[in-house]
Amino acid sequence: MSPARRRRIYKWELDATARTRRASVGIAWEQITPEWLFLISFLALIAIGTIGLRAVPFFYAPGATGLGWIDALFTATSAVCVTGLIVEDTATYFSTWGKLWILLLIQFGGLGMITFTTVLIASLGGRPSLRQEAITASSREAVPTVDYRGLTRHVVLFTLAFEAIGAFLLALVWVPRFGLVAGVGHAVFHSISAFCNAGFSTFTDSVMGFQTWPITLGLLMVLIVVGGLGFLTLEELWMNVRAWRSRRGFRMSLHSKIVLLMTGLLLVGGWIGFGILEWDNTLDAIPGWARPINALFLSVTPRTAGFNNIDYAEMSAGASFLTILLMFVGGAPGSTAGGLKVTTVALPALLAWSRIRGQRVTGFLKRTVPExxxxxxxxxxxxxxxxxxxxxxxxxxxxxxxxxxxxxVMFECVSAFDTVGLSRSMTGDLGGFGRLTMVVLMFLGRVGLPTIASALTVAAYRPLGDFRYAQEDVVIG
Incomplete structure (x- = not known):
């Protein structure tokens, strides 16, 4: 065989191998489900954040030694999963660049990498993939009134608008105290952190220094609550406003009605509870006129926001347990908040109420919820x-x-899983295994147990069919 022929055969074999590899990669990519794409995006962002905190020395303030691998992983996970638990004081341990890095992780983690990818593709004239559209439209049946193709764009617009307005209003209050540069910096950081329900603060004592600043506390509470309502509910509220302006009728979905009702009940109930339990305890040192708004803040911040206006290590056992309950519930589905979500907790309660009334189906507001x-x-x-x-x-x-x-310990674990960030001074005392446990809890709480289950269960992508085993009863009670 001539040398030229051998070269041609060798080149053909190389091309065939390359084509086979490209085909296998293409098949593997097409087999990635929306849930796995969502998980991979968060894992990648956590990895990037960890490497950045570990490798870039100017992220730290002068005199700071820098974070080890476990602490860097903990901090990056806390930022990406918008939790707010910290092993080092964000205000003093990190430089301006380090705080900006944490802020970027919060912003990307709060909205989700998929949202940013979709917007980037759309801005470049491309079209989101079916996997990305599947993630965005996962709740189409529950809220059919929403245009899911435009929802991603509205998500970013809502977020940037509320964060910009919040930063502007906070700057008006803080610039006279901190100066132009510092005041604007604090305002932007806290506006993003509050809307994303992250709980990171550029103040060592979080917002404890603003106990007698009702405007500051009020602005932060509005950002926290709006961020925790969920983008589906925000979209429906906006559609309702447009329908009212044009004098058209609009029916809000049962999902949004439950979200709004549960949010109001939890906020008012927590407000009354904290006011009673902490009036003569952690609120005792605050002037009487400022105690009601601080009690309301205690009810708002467990909605996975994580800002603390009092020292939670000094909080009574009753108020601490009430905080745990509120943290466990969390915010609304599709929001920047964590927790089990208000609708998840509401449905079993509606089920119990229906059974007590002798009803075989679970209904609410003249609608039946699927079994x-x-x-x-x-x-x-x-x-x-x-x-x-x-x-x-x-x-x-x-x-x-x-x-x-x-x-x-209970407070810390619930705070981590529900991505809250409040702590009874326990985070710094955790060892390496304890911090890794919190990392796992923060990740699972952020991406959600249904996403994990769907990603790991192969049967979730197969039709269930009508097959079932013979029925056999079990004695309970």
Whole structure:
């Protein structure tokens, strides 16, 4: 065989190998489900954030030694998962560039990498993939009035608009105190952190220094609540406003009605509860006229915001447990908030109320909720409870915590899983295993247990069919 022929054959073999590799990569990429794409985007962002915090020395203030790998992973996960738990003081340990890096992780994590990717493709004249559209339109059946093709663009517009307005108003209040540059910097950071329900602060004592600043507390609460309502509800509220302006009728979905009702009930109930439990305790040092708004802030911040206006280590056991309950519920689906979500908690309550009244179906506001949705809600509550309970047990054992710190450990685990960021001064005392446990809890809480289950369960992508085993009853109670 001539040398020229051997070269041609060799080149053909190389081209064939390359074509086979490209085909296999293409097949593997097409097999990635929306849930896996969502998980991969968050894992990639956490990895980038961790490497940045570990490798860039000018992210730290003069005198700071820099974070180790575990602490860098913890901080990056806390920022991407918009939690707010910290192992080092953000205000003093990081430089301006380090704070900006954390802020970018919060912003990308709060909105989700998929949202930014979709907007980038659209701005370049491309079209989002079917996987990205599947993620955006996962709740199409629950809220059919929303245009899901334009929802992603509206998500970014809503976010940037509220963050810009919040930063502008906070700057008006803070610039006279901190100066132009520092005041604007604090305002932008806290506006993004509040709307994304992140809880990171550029003040060492979070917002404890603003206990007698009702405008500051009020602005932060508005940003937190709006960010926790969920973009589907915000979209429907905007559609309702446009329909009212044009004198057209508009029916809001049951989803948004439950979100708004539960949000109001939890805020008012928490406000009254904290006012009673903490009036003569942590609120005692605050002037009487400022205690009501601080009690309301105590009700708002467990909605996974994570800002603290009092020292939670000094909070009473009753108020701490009330905070745990509010953290466990969290915000609304499709929002920057974490937790089990208000609709998940509301459906089993509606189920119980319907059964008490002798009704065979679960209804609310002249609508019947599908039985499958209620079963998923009950399953999610059971899984969340089991995961948090197991994490509390592991943390207590690994940290060797004394009995008097059990409430602190429970508070920390619930705060991590529900991406809140509040702490009873426990985070800094955790060892390496405890911090890694919190990392896992923050990630699972941010991406959501349904996403994890769908990604890991192959059967979730197969038609279930009508097959079932023979029925057999079980004695309960």
């Amino acid at each position: 499958e949705t209620i079963q998923r809600a009950v399953g999610l509550i059971v899984l969340g409870f089991a995961l948090v309970t197991g994490s509390i047990l592991l943390t207590v054992i690994s940290e060797g915590s004394p009995p008097e710190r059990f409430l602190d």
